[in-house]
Amino acid sequence: MAQSKNEFGAGKGSFRQAQAWLHTWCGLWFSWLLYAVFLTGTLAVFEEPITHWMTPEHHAHEQAEALSAGSAQEVESSLSQRLQWGMAYMKRQHPGAGMWELWPADVQGGGDLRVYWFDANGQYAAVQLDPKSGNAVDAADAPKVRQTEGGHHFVDFHYQLHAGQVGLWIVGIAALAMFVALVSGVITHRRIFKDFFTFRSSKGQRSWLDMHNAVAVLTLPFQFMIAYTGIAISCSTFMPAGIAAYYGSSAEALKSFQVALNEPGKPQRSGQPMPVPDLEPLVLRGQELIGQPVRAVVIDYPGDAAARVGVYGWNAADDLNKRLSSTSGMAMFSAATGELQQLRLPGDVSGGAASLTQSVIGGLHMATYGGFPLKWVYFVCGLAGSAMMATGAILFMVKRRSKHQGEFGASTSTVYRMIEAVNVAAIVGLGIACVGFLWANRLLPIELSQRSRWELVAFFALWILALLHALLRSPPIAWRDQMTALAVLCLLLPVLNFLTTGDHLVAYLLEGDWESAGVELFAIVVGVAAVAALAWMRRPKAVRKKMPREVSKDLSAVVDADAAKQGSLS
Structure with a gap:
């Protein structure tokens, strides 16, 4: 597509004009998808408030829990009882499961009591228990609560379009195209920083270009960051050669990689039976070591002598604002001896510098630290980025509505x-x-x-x-x-x-x-x-x-x- 020398500052066939063509067409074909990804990703910044609004039946329950928070002694007593009820249910209903997971209480020590396990098909299963009796809550007796994706809909759509791995690849390719459009746009618009301080209203094409340049320059660092971190989060999917070379490419090999990445040092079954010990002493010791209230207790290989008990903590909102990594504390004990096998303090990660880097990149992309001030920065920058893509698509048609050159015959x-x-x-x-x-x-x-x-x-x-x-x-x-x-x-x-x-x-x-x-x-x-x-x-x-x-x-x-x-x- 021919462009004038005045518009791009170069004659026909110049490097700048080549970048202009690349920026125009690469930006157009991907701008619609990128606009959708950016806008839904911007809304996903406030996933929790959207989910909260979309589940009004929970509001009264949350208010009642806030009013009924007990004293420290009541919380400790309640925790002990909840652990016993959770263990009793799992021993009675799922003695052969390879993993038991108990969520005894919320961060205040109250809330729901839930238990999870892997069923015979290897699927994650769960049930809610009555915290007053330890019995399973009958779904028919539970209050009617609307089933909804909530704000997670925008999270899921913005990175995989609700299409699984195929959608993830599509968004990844679009993110690479965004890099191309950003770099070529900076090269093409040599006066972009000067134009950032200039807005000429009621000038048609010139006004749209001024608006496009202004929001682009305003959020340029943010857009580079968000595109790069979005790709980096899924690097194991986009560049699987290293994983395949070491672990293989089968589904079982990929599962082994995930275990090695997320559960280093996980033992194998011994084949020797051994009852699961009392959890309360391990949980209290774990809470003291990590400095956090217990969020979940995970028992690997319950009933086996090689079983281990993991105590995971609740992250406090104030702590998350100060840490680059959003990981919670974790203390892993041998079920047989009570020996501490692994300790991870809040904010640390297992796997060394590489894992820490990936965790920080993920936190940077998803704004898991910095609290609401940073979320609002992401929200405003996301809206500006969406506006940049929208004005770019509109500018394309404003320029060509009556001045196209028959590019498609x-x-x-x-x-x-x-x-x-x-x-x-x-x-x-x-x-x-x-x-x-x-x-x-x-x-x-x-x-x-x-x-x-x-x-x-x-x-x-x-x-x-x-x-x-x-x-x-x-x-x-x-x-x-x-x-x-x-x-x-x-x-x-x-x-x-x-x-x-x-x-x-x-x-x-x-x-x-x-x-x-x-x-x-x-x-x-x-x-x-x-x-x-x-x-x-x-x-x-x-x-x-x-x-x-x-x-x-x-x-x-x-x-x-x-x-x-x-x-x-x-």
């Missing part, structure tokens, strides 16, 4: 019409799908089978409908229609919540429930922004005539229905 107009439709669905349609996911959480019946899957169906169905709508309507009208839908869904989300659960924003604020309040406040902010965008699109024609000729070709300038029907449906 007779199909050029059709190709660019398709690109413009995908722009609408990828940018606004994704927002509709995201807030629609929250609407589905409130509208789907609580008793619905596989309810969390139906929430995902609603998300993808709305996104597909947005694409079909953008293909059937002219681009200006599609932008306007979908922006209207986004505004309505966001602004009415608090109303829907009140009608379906009885909760409302004012109550959240009075109760100090900032997680739920934050979700609804952000929805309102997005709705107001969508209304502002609609007002900008609907500016009177008399105002548009006073603007430069370029603006009349911009997506927001051609919004009257007559011009849209005549000029864009072809």
Whole structure:
């Protein structure tokens, strides 16, 4: 694609022009996917508050637990009893399991009592026990709680698109393309830092480029970091040669690698029977060694003389803010002798510098340290990065709506019409799908089978409908229609919540429930922004005539229905 010398500062065939072509087309084809990954990844920063809002049945339970926190002596007594109940259940129901895992209490010493094990198929199984009696809680007697993916939907989608390993590879390739677009963009725009301090409004193409440059420069270090760490986290998947050379490539070999990585020194079964000892002395000793309350007690090979007991601690929020690694403390004991076999203090990792580096990279990508201030930095930078990709895709069409050079022959107009439709669905349609996911959480019946899957169906169905709508309507009208839908869904989300659960924003604020309040406040902010965008699109024609000729070709300038029907449906 030919570009002028003035735009890129080089003649035809120059290195800068080659980078411009690379930046333009590499950025376009991956911008839609990267925008989706960046936007959902940004929402995933606040996974816990979103999950909290999407599980309103838990709110009363959490408040009751907060009011019933006992004294230190009561907590210790409760812990002892809970450990006994958990062990009694496992001995009675799953004596042959290769692993028992007890979660006796929350960080305050109360909360649910849960036990986990590996079933006959090697699958992770679990059951909740009544902390007052030790009996298994019958699912039919438990309070009806809506099944939902919660905020984890955005986490899962942003790194593997809900498609497993295939999705992970797709996102990884897109992240590499993002590197290419970032480097080539810096080379192409030689005045990028100067332009960062310049914004020329009402200049059509120039305004879109100024906006694109500004948000790009603002978040450039963040984008390099997030792309690199995202790839590095999954390096064993993208570069498996080293693992395959040492362990092999079979499923069993990969399992051996995971054991060696995460459970160094794990013994083999001895074949000699031995009852599991009393856990309380080991747990109390483990808590003292790691300086944390017990989160989980894991017994490997229960009933065997080679069994070992691992005591894992709860991470305090304040401690996480100060540590680069999010690992909790762990003390591993021999079940036969009570000897301390392994000790990991909070923030340390097993496996040396390489494992520590990977842990730090993972924490850097997922903002596991730094607390809410760092999460807000990630959130703002993520929104700016999403805006950079959106403005880049829009700029592509603003420049080529009437000035394309027939790059695709007779199909050029059709190709660019398709690109413009995908722009609408990828940018606004994704927002509709995201807030629609929250609407589905409130509208789907609580008793619905596989309810969390139906929430995902609603998300993808709305996104597909947005694409079909953008293909059937002219681009200006599609932008306007979908922006209207986004505004309505966001602004009415608090109303829907009140009608379906009885909760409302004012109550959240009075109760100090900032997680739920934050979700609804952000929805309102997005709705107001969508209304502002609609007002900008609907500016009177008399105002548009006073603007430069370029603006009349911009997506927001051609919004009257007559011009849209005549000029864009072809």
